[in-house]
Amino acid sequence: MAQVPGPAALPVNPGASGPDEGGATDYEVNLKSLTQFELVWRKFRRHRLAMVGLGLLITMFAAAIVGPIFLPFTVDDIPDAATKAYEGLPPFCTNYLATSLPHTCASYGLTHPFGTTGGLQWDVFTLVLNGARTSLLIGFSSMAIGVVLGTIVGAIAGYIGGFLDNVLMRIVDVMLSLPLLFVILVVSRFFKDQRDNVWQIILIFGVFSWMGVSRLVRSLFLSIREREFVEAARAVGVRDRRIIFRHILPNALSPIVVAASLIVAGNIIGEAFISFLGFGVNPYTPTWGNILSNSLTYLLVGNWWWPAFPGLAIIVTVLAVNFVGDGLRDAFDPRTRA
């Protein structure tokens, strides 16, 4: 079979060469070029840690969305008034021995896998699942805001250049010099509404997480806009907007996605911290930070499980996000092979 010389850059998909039609010798080899997404996905699938991370993230999201619906009680009601003790029950314990001090567990069961909180005896598992909703929402939405803002600013600075570039980059310098944690704390204390404020926290974290992305996007635009294909596009009269969105941006996408994964991780931890200090989400909305914050008083009487599990949830989520980010970086890298 004669090999038709195809464009060298196009990867040949070996499985996709179609059956001979009509039995005649067909000189056309079915060269199916893979889309960028397929290429990346093929490499990403081989990255074991990244797949584990992705699985964890999907599980987290699923649990956060549907979990609270199926749980036996919500965070608002007191599940078991009979076992009311000052201290919470340790993991898997169902009730304390009535007479012993310090308390020893009388019987074990699956009712409270993460134990219960001191005081109101809430189930920690329920709390963590409910917290996952808000924490994941904040982490990912604020990342979206930050990435969009950063891409716009970076694209303008890198593509237009000149005076505007200088001004924008000095603004980025200033913003990066400010201790952002301080500023976020100040802003969330001074500006936000004390009632339902999840979207305000999202906005605050979004507005303070675009600088890194904009620097990255600017540098990518600076190098890509000098490449031949952009020159060619300009030569045939393609408009600026189309060059930016159709020619340059797709080529800059991979580093942006990797940077986005770092932002998600940072913002989830950041939200937990400001909520922990009491300046974040309204304390009656469960987030991982709020759960940790509430657990403080009972840590001193020994209820370690109350702060331990929301913290582990944060670690697992951030680890998963980082794994996925690593996998994406390798998958996007044209030097690694699938």
Add this chain to the structure above:
Amino acid sequence: MTKYVIRRLLQAIPVVIGITIVTYALMLAAPGGPAQKFANNPRMTPAAKEKFLKAWGLREPIPVQYGRWMGLLNPDEDGIAAFLGPSGWPNFLPTGISGADNGILHGDFGYSIDSGEPVGSRIARAALPTVILAGFALFFWLLIAILMGVFAAIKRYSFFDQAATVFAYVGFAMPTFWLGLMLIFLFGVNLKWLPVSGMTETRLSPPFGSDAYWTYFGTTPLTALQDIGKHLILPVVTLVVVNIAGDSRFVRASMLETLGQDYVRTAKAKGLPNRVVYFRHALRNALLPVVTNIGLEIPFLFTGAIVTESIFSWPGIGKLTIDGIRNFDYTILMGVLMITSTIVVMANLLADIAYAFVDPRIKY
């Protein structure tokens, strides 16, 4: 080289000016303003509030407020005359020439709205505990990160390398404050080995930094040092564990790159002992990028200590800031923001210059 340093210094000036503007604008935009701390005080009449705002100069036009805070304008004069200091020279010049002593250009950050103490001395008082904590943390953090990175690179893919990788991943994902809480539980509450909060034992000594404390320190320095040392362990461990994660990976990557260089192979071929090859030939070169990285991280050690300090009630800058945020203490917050961000700018500058200085291959 000199030209490069001067150029970088000049570039830093607009950034610092930008920082003052952002800091001021942030405080200006906050609803309620400095009078916010009286918002829930029933005894605060509108007249008293007006008096408060007048006394703090908050009824002046915004550019005037900013000018006075910066030290561009003389607060005792009005109109165009305000640009001149008491001695007749422009107000922004150093105190020796202009006779002016107001504004951050003259090192005056104003007075704390909450306590009335000068902001500068309040921050200076809080800086010592932060420097102690950050200094110890930095020392151990660098030591461990470099050793871990080097051994992971030398014994690549060994059990130690893989354990270090896992440690780095987990440490990177771990919230500082959560680690602090868990350490408090384990060593403070459960095992009762170490104190869980503060810098000194409050039952034994006066609060750290007060005059009474220094008298106490003078009489029994050993006990006092031992006391501080005990209180230091948990916060330092917290900072170190969280921070070495990223840095040890960085050192490892840099070391791996250096180990692949020709001069390392030459050194090995000459028959030098491994110890000399690794630590004299490879490590010195591998540490070059690390130096820059450290320069960029040191300021965040100070601001990052905010987390650790608030967990362990360490009486430093972080705690000062948190208290300032709680009490709507605008002047303190502006002072802290200004000082810390200027430190960041300076550290970036120094890192760049140091890098050019230690690596002769770089030409400017």
